[in-house]
Amino acid sequence: MKILVTIKRVEDYESKIKVKPDNSWIVTDGVNYRANPFDEIAVEEALRLRDTNMPSEVVVVSVGPAAAAAEIRSGLAMGADRGILVKHDAFVDSDGVARVLKAVIDAEKPDLVLMGKQAVDVDDNVAGQLLAEYLGWGQATFASKKESLESPEEKAKKPGIRLTADKKSAQVAREVDGGLEILEVQLPAIVTVDLRLNVPRYASLPNIMKAKKKPIAEMTPQQLGVDVVPKVKVVKVESPPQRAAGVKVPDVQTLVQKLHSEAKVI
């Protein structure tokens, strides 16, 4: 089967994020970049599915600046087979990303598309669902698994997404409000992944070396015939309101007394 996985280049969540003085965007100087953590989980799941369903192929796709080739390489170093970079320097909103991905998918015709549930820069949580609708496919969002990340299944690197016997559908456990829902979705389908689906592998040194030789095809939204003028523009970026500094209390008695008579919450 052919599995397509999307990877977004995002600011490293360990970097300090500060707003620019002119409120146009965040300061990017000195910020590190990496693959969106949810997308790494999507790559890991794709690799597990590939390796239990040979022959199969995993293709990683990113929409972004030339530098996003680094995040595609990181997916290839984890074990993906080849990459596609749709180059665009300016901001592309999640809707633009979904329409670009539709064009790529129309050409690639994968059996399954795995995406992160949300990009940790824009925190949108919409691209997968938009793409599913544009393609007219079924979707299973927020994929998780019943077993914990410390379970024997996880240690054995079993995929959490289970293909049915005829390989025409997949069963997906989803994290929803109030519990875990199981859906069966016909392939091809869009699955967006949550944090508890798996623990992504680290790339080994030999695999990093091998990844350097794997092919990355490059194209542009224009070549794909997609207009990426955003439907949703970011007009201003501000720092979040700061909470006033609190106090340290010496003991439980003082704490409870303050909660009672000062904060009046108990």
Added chain:
Amino acid sequence: MATILVVAEQSNGHLKKATLSALTAAQQVAKNTGANIAGVVIGAGAGQAAQDLAAYGIPVHVVEGAAFEHALAETHSAAAAEVAKKAGAGEVVIAATAYGKDIAPRIAAKLGAGLASDVLAIVGANQFKRAMWAGNAIATVEVTTPMKVVTVRATEFGAAQKGQAAGTVTPAQVSAPQPKTKFVEFNEVKSARPELTEARVVVSGGRGTKGDFKPIEQLADVLNAAVGASRAVVDAGWQPNDLQVGQTGKVVAPQLYVAAGISGAIQHLAGMKGSKTIVAINKDAEAPIFQVADYGLVADLFKALPEMAEAVKKLQ
């Protein structure tokens, strides 16, 4: 005049409280634009939940029937989009719950609408505030399309007030698409405690609990509180995923949030910074959680929480 359509969330005839926050957001938009508000309730039990929603003084459309029994994104988004078109809606508003996040983008794609997600505030007719980079920045976004879909963060909008006269409830005739997705089962996490996102008090535990949530639950019992958890706890399988508070879990804003054995990573703070009063209990005086806590106690949670439960009991 344009209409704003509020897509309600319900389960088994019970209207979810987050819907009333979505209604408040819609009322704020309507105040700017003079639009009318209508509601739509979809799925098994929709008729009953629609009565509840209509009590807020808006006309409500009902979509029921076997095809819509389960909350499948394909069928529910199709129904909502069709009702939106028939009602001549210029804007669709939904609470940014798991359900809302699942269906809103598909509605937007069907309507050719731009989508502002997880909105914190209405700035104007086309502009909305929303958090980015785990709450490290607040962006003002502008939806440039004539049609708009907005999902709203329920904790940022109070529940709407009941209207003087109830609105009408009418069944909507919509076509049932053939979904490519099938519901298999729902493994519900049952709890006698208040719902995490609606509770007045939340007591959350982190990795510092080492998986032993008894002290957390004891305190939650005396405070009639919901129990929350950090990602570390949920990843380890110590507590169900449904309890995770943070950037990728639930966003809560109770009157009182007690964080015990939680370090205070930015992704956790993203889900609880809006709480009125924050208490942090941590062994490590340098833990970042103390930077957002109104009251910080440097202590072992296994000693402090039972003591706190006793002290609260004495007050009652």
